[in-house]
Amino acid sequence: MTETNRQGPPGPREPLGPPGPPRRYVALGALILGLLAAGTAWWLSRGSGRQRPPDTHSHVTHRPEGVPIPTTRGVSQATMRTVRANVHAALRQGGFQPGAAIFIRILKHSRAFEVFVRKGRTFKLFRTYRICTFSGELGPKLARGDFQAPEGFYRVTRRQLNPHSSYHLSFDVGYPNAYDRAHKRTGSAIMVHGNCVSAGCFAMTDTTIREIYVLAEDALKAGQPGFSVHIFPFRMTPARRKRLADPRWGGFWSELQPGYDAFERSARPPKVHVRGGRYVIAAGEADQRRREQQP
Numbered sequence: 001m002t003e004t005n006r007q008g009p010p011g012p013r014e015p016l017g018p019p020g021p022p023r024r025y026v027a028l029g030a031l032i033l034g035l036l037a038a039g040t041a042w043w044l045s046r047g048s049g050r051q052r053p054p055d056t057h058s059h060v061t062h063r064p065e066g067v068p069i070p071t072t073r074g075v076s077q078a079t080m081r082t083v084r085a086n087v088h089a090a091l092r093q094g095g096f097q098p099g100a101a102i103f104i105r106i107l108k109h110s111r112a113f114e115v116f117v118r119k120g121r122t123f124k125l126f127r128t129y130r131i132c133t134f135s136g137e138l139g140p141k142l143a144r145g146d147f148q149a150p151e152g153f154y155r156v157t158r159r160q161l162n163p164h165s166s167y168h169l170s171f172d173v174g175y176p177n178a179y180d181r182a183h184k185r186t187g188s189a190i191m192v193h194g195n196c197v198s199a200g201c202f203a204m205t206d207t208t209i210r211e212i213y214v215l216a217e218d219a220l221k222a223g224q225p226g227f228s229v230h231i232f233p234f235r236m237t238p239a240r241r242k243r244l245a246d247p248r249w250g251g252f253w254s255e256l257q258p259g260y261d262a263f264e265r266s267a268r269p270p271k272v273h274v275r276g277g278r279y280v281i282a283a284g285e286a287d288q289r290r291r292e293q294q295p
Contacts, residue, residue, distance in 0.1 A: 075169065075210060083210045084218075095119060096126060099222035102215050103269045104156075106131070106202060108138060108149065109234035109244065113192075113204070115215055122267035129212065132196035133203045138233040139249045141175065144187040147200050150175045151233055151252075153259055153272040153279065157226040161217060168194030168206045169213045173229050178274040192229075228269040236260040255279045 088098040101118040111131040116123035136148035154174040162170045170193030176185050191201040194209035204212065219227060233249070234240045236257055258281040262270035271282035 084214050087211055087214045094126060099218045101224040102219045102227050104227065104229045106231040107235050108134065115212065129204065129208045131202055132205050133198045135198045135200055138246065140252060141187055142185050149200060149202060150190055151231045152177060152179055154229045155226045156229055158220045165193055169209050171216060179279055182274060182277040230259060232256060232260055
C-alpha cells in the first residue's frame with residue numbers, strides 16, 4: 001500500500017498590496033536622480049571659482065555718530081591685537097603717533113594705496129600698499145553694475161567702517177558723493193576690503209586690510225571726524241597725463257588735477273567742495289600763508 005502525501009487545509013492568504021511600478025520605470029527614475037546629483041556637484045564646483053560680487057548694504061553696518069565702534073569680529077581678537085601692536089611699533093619707529101589722523105590716496109594705474117599719517121602740521125607717507133585687484137579701467141564710475149571703480153574725492157566717517165564684512169574687513173569709500181549725484185551717477189557700497197576679489201571695489205589682501213583697518217579705526221577713535229580718500233587714475237604728473245590721455249575723461253581729470261596738486265604743495269588734504277556740478281578745491285593752510293606773504 002502506497003502512502004499518499006496529505007496536505008492540510010490551506011492557510012489564510014496574505015493580503016495583496018498595490019502593484020509596484022514596472023522595473024523600467026524604477027531604472028529610469030534612478031537614472032534621472034543620478035543625473036541631477038552629478039549636475040549639482042558640477043555647478044557647485046564651478047561656482048567655487050567665481051568672482052564674488054561686491055559688498056552690499058545687507059552687511060554694511062551703519063551707526064549713528066557718537067556710537068562706539070564695535071570690536072573687530074571678522075578677525076580673531078588675538079590676531080587684531082598682534083596687528084595693532086605691530087602697526088603701532090612701525091608708527092613709532094617712523095616718528096608717528098598711534099591714533100594720529102590719516103589721509104588715503106589711491107592711484108589706480110600703478111595700483112598704489114598710499115596711507116599718509118599726520119606728523120605735526122602736515123601729513124607724511126607712512127606706507128604704500130599694493131592694491132590686490134580692482135575692476136574696470138581708468139576713468140570714473142558712471143552707473144550701478146558697470147563694474148567700475150570710482151575716481152574723485154571721498155570721505156570716510158566712523159559709521160562707514162564694517163568689521164562684519166563678508167570680505168574680511170571693509171569700509172565704504174562714500175560713493176556716490178555730491179559730485180557723482182550731481183552728474184546722475186548711480187551705484188553704492190563701493191568698498192575697500194580684503195579677500196582679493198573685486199566687482200567695482202578696491203580689494204586688498206587680508207593681511208593688508210588688517211593694517212589699513214587698524215590705522216583707520218584708531219584715527220577715528222582718537223577723534224578724527226573723518227578721513228579723506230582721494231582716488232586718481234594715475235599719479236597726476238604732466239608726463240603721465242600726456243602718456244595716459246583719454247579724450248573721454250580729459251575734462252573730468254582736469255577737475256581732479258587741482259586736488260592732487262594742492263596736496264603735493266602743502267602736504268595737507270585740501271578741502272573739496274562741489275558747486276554747480278564741479279569740484280572746487282579750497283586753498284590749504286600752506287597755500288593761504290604763501291598768498292598772504294606775497295606783495
